[in-house]
Amino acid sequence: MDAWIISIGNEMLIGKVVNTNLSWLGRKLTLLGYRVRAALTVMDECEDIKWAFNTAKQMGASVIISTGGLGPTFDDMTSKCLSEAFNRNWVVNDKALEMVKKKYKEMGLDLTDHRIKMAKMPEGAEPLWNPVGTAPGIMMNLNGTLIFSLPGVPSEMMAIFEESIEPILRKLGPKIxxxxxxxxxxxxxxxxxxxxxxxxxxxxxxxxxxxxxxxxxxxxxxxxxxxxxxxxxxxxxxxxxxxxxxxxxxxxxxxxxxxxxxx
Amino acid sequence: MDAWIISIGNEMLIGKVVNTNLSWLGRKLTLLGYRVRAALTVMDECEDIKWAFNTAKQMGASVIISTGGLGPTFDDMTSKCLSEAFNRNWVVNDKALEMVKKKYKEMGLDLTDHRIKMAKMPEGAEPLWNPVGTAPGIMMNLNGTLIFSLPGVPSEMMAIFEESIEPILRKLGPKIxxxxxxxxxxxxxxxxxxxxxxxxxxxxxxxxxxxxxxxxxxxxxxxxxxxxxxxxxxxxxxxxxxxxxxxxxxxxxxxxxxxxxxx
The missing domain is CATH 3.30.70.380 (Ferrodoxin-fold anticodon-binding domain)
Structure with missing residues (x-):
């Protein structure tokens, strides 16, 4: 079963940040028995993000994992572009909204539009609890292709992967x-x-x-x-x-x- | 002007190696005024390598830089696959052969088939002197798209880039x-x-x-x-x-x- 990894963010392409998320995910997926077929690194541009998801899907990925672009700022656009890539509406997910609310309540903060944005997901997607940060991860099943969208902050990416994704992939993946x-x-x-x-x-x-x-x-x-x-x-x-x-x-x-x- | 970076090698996809070549090249190209549009990391498989070069070209890259797969071993196949990607014959390049010969002469070693392989390139390509290692880099001009193929060893990649590629890109690139x-x-x-x-x-x-x-x-x-x-x-x-x-x-x-x- 082929896995594709998509890394989203200008900082890796202009050389400000070394992509350690890729090697961490690559090792995890390999140990779970998946073949990491390819990795795409793209800019914070919706056309490019859509291109990356569509390419991985068309090339036959069983699993697609993206990192980056899930935060509250204007250049965090992965969730919206993921919706557009596969023609889903971009809607507030009730479960995700509960997660975000809980996080801000713990911090004694109210919900704002910027914060509610982190609960918006492709229609039909499943939010994944973020034990470390605020933005939930996103899981989508697209005719058998599993798509996971994770934050780019390594500690958040790793925590969501280990808590929510690893058990799913171990069950679904090749018998190893x-x-x-x-x-x-x-x-x-x-x-x-x-x-x-x-x-x-x-x-x-x-x-x-x-x-x-x-x-x-x-x-x-x-x-x-x-x-x-x-x-x-x-x-x-x-x-x-x-x-x-x-x-x-x-x-x-x-x-x-x-x-x-x-x- | 868009630059694409292609990283070739299983070791990055299975998480054995962190791709510092990408961040180094990304910074260099950015400072030279190029927009690093995307980066593709692919396995040591000819189909995938060809796919990567063709994709970058079709997406409008002005410059494509690949790293990895130029050595003497069986899984070093970048040069051959690059030839196939753009329908060029894969031939011994006389200038490259001189470079390789010189390297082995310095080490007191003879040329063998494995070593001559490092002088094989797409027909019409230009070899780039490797000041640090043995395998020359490869330069190809494909209807205006410049393609550079470099070894994956960081010291060799950097030396060839700084000595041969940087001056060319500075001259050709946007006025900065x-x-x-x-x-x-x-x-x-x-x-x-x-x-x-x-x-x-x-x-x-x-x-x-x-x-x-x-x-x-x-x-x-x-x-x-x-x-x-x-x-x-x-x-x-x-x-x-x-x-x-x-x-x-x-x-x-x-x-x-x-x-x-x-x-």
């Missing part, structure tokens, strides 16, 4: 074997661990995430979660094993005490 | 005003300066490059070059001024002694 393990690292701060994790992810087909656990006796503790998947269970286990070995070796060399967590 | 200045920083290593430069580039429409000058009295010296451009000369000067002020302030805060270089 999925393995995961956890280790505990004591003695190194997360910032020291970050480049090690990046190196290990560069070498193996795995996804690794660190979760700071605070301190024990003044020493920082990180729980590190490693996932791997493949159509072949042995393949997935092998990738996980080698990645874990590399990770433990590098962490130990940097002075950490590492413990494997049995589940 | 270009300003540049240099400062000398004493006391900080290049690795400390790198994130400062990144931050300042993120805030202003400039291109900044540091050139290590060795040490003076045990203290590392960097020459830092700042460029800005705009259709409006005052605009370019303003961006340069603010970027320079930010840069000097940050460098000074980190303990550097900064001197402006009069030219």
């Amino acid at each position: 074997e999925f393995v995961e393990e956890e280790i505990l690292s004591r003695g190194l701060p997360e910032s020291t661990i970050a480049p090690i994790i990046e190196r290990v992810m560069g070498k193996h087909r795995v996804y690794i995430k660190s979760h700071p656990q605070g301190k024990e006796l003044g020493v920082p503790v990180q729980k590190i979660h490693i996932q791997s998947s493949s159509i072949d269970l042995n393949e997935a286990r092998k990738e996980l094993k080698y990645a874990k070995e590399d990770l433990i070796r590098e962490l130990t060399q940097m002075g950490a005490e590492v413990e494997e967590v049995k589940s | 005003e270009f300003v540049e200045e240099e400062i000398l920083s004493r006391g900080l290593p290049e690795s400390t300066i790198a994130p400062i430069i990144e931050r300042v580039m993120g805030k202003h429409r400039v291109y900044i490059k540091s050139h290590p000058q060795g040490k003076e009295l045990g203290v590392p010296v960097q020459k830092i070059h700042i460029q800005s451009s705009s259709i409006d000369l005052n605009e370019a000067r303003k961006e340069l001024k603010y970027a320079k002020e930010d840069l000097i302030r940050e460098l000074t805060q980190m303990g550097a002694e900064v001197e402006e270089v009069k030219s």
Whole structure:
């Protein structure tokens, strides 16, 4: 099953921002068993955004994920252009409006037109809860092609993906074997661990995430979660094993005490 | 004038590599006055590579720059697919062969079929000297659309762009005003300066490059070059001024002694 990723925003094309959303989503989708066929980066222009969605659809994408352009400002136009791309009305979604209302209520703020705009979606779309920011994500099923529209802010994009999209794609996607393990690292701060994790992810087909656990006796503790998947269970286990070995070796060399967590 | 950037390689789509070539080229082209209209990232598959070149051409690109897939291995297929995309024969280019021969002679190595492959190009193409690596870049003029194909290794891509492509695009592109200045920083290593430069580039429409000058009295010296451009000369000067002020302030805060270089 082919996935296409669409990145929306001038900032990536003029070189102000490096598109780390693409590599993060690419790894996630790959581990879920999808083939990331291509990625399109387009400007904040409605014609170009419509072109990108239509192109991905016409090229046979099963899943299209876009990032960027869901905020409250004038140049955030993804939702509107997505509606136009597939001839849907652009309407206030009641569920999305509840989500946006809840967010602003927590902040003690009223709804304004700019804020209500974030609850407008293609007719028939499903809003996705944003655990981190305000703008909900958008899910649309277009004759079997699933379209997900996410904010461009990495923390919001990742949170919506992990909470709402990953479970759906895991269920719908190709049958793949999925393995995961956890280790505990004591003695190194997360910032020291970050480049090690990046190196290990560069070498193996795995996804690794660190979760700071605070301190024990003044020493920082990180729980590190490693996932791997493949159509072949042995393949997935092998990738996980080698990645874990590399990770433990590098962490130990940097002075950490590492413990494997049995589940 | 519209520029399109094509990035070729599975590693970006499966999330192994973050595409910094795109942001680097995007900034360069923007400063040269081109509008970077869109970027396409495709797999190492001939159909997809051909699709990318044809799409950019059909969408009206004046300049197309591709990165990746020019090396000696089986999955390096950009040159061949570029030929197929525009119905040119794929032939050994004599000038390119001289370049490749020279490179291997310097290394004391003979030409092999795999190495000769790097001298094969679309008929009528012009090879571009690679000051850093072996594979020459490729330049093609297709009824007014300029196509440049570069290696994916960032140092090679940048070297070919700066040496061969930038002068051509500056001459052909929109008439823009270009300003540049240099400062000398004493006391900080290049690795400390790198994130400062990144931050300042993120805030202003400039291109900044540091050139290590060795040490003076045990203290590392960097020459830092700042460029800005705009259709409006005052605009370019303003961006340069603010970027320079930010840069000097940050460098000074980190303990550097900064001197402006009069030219």
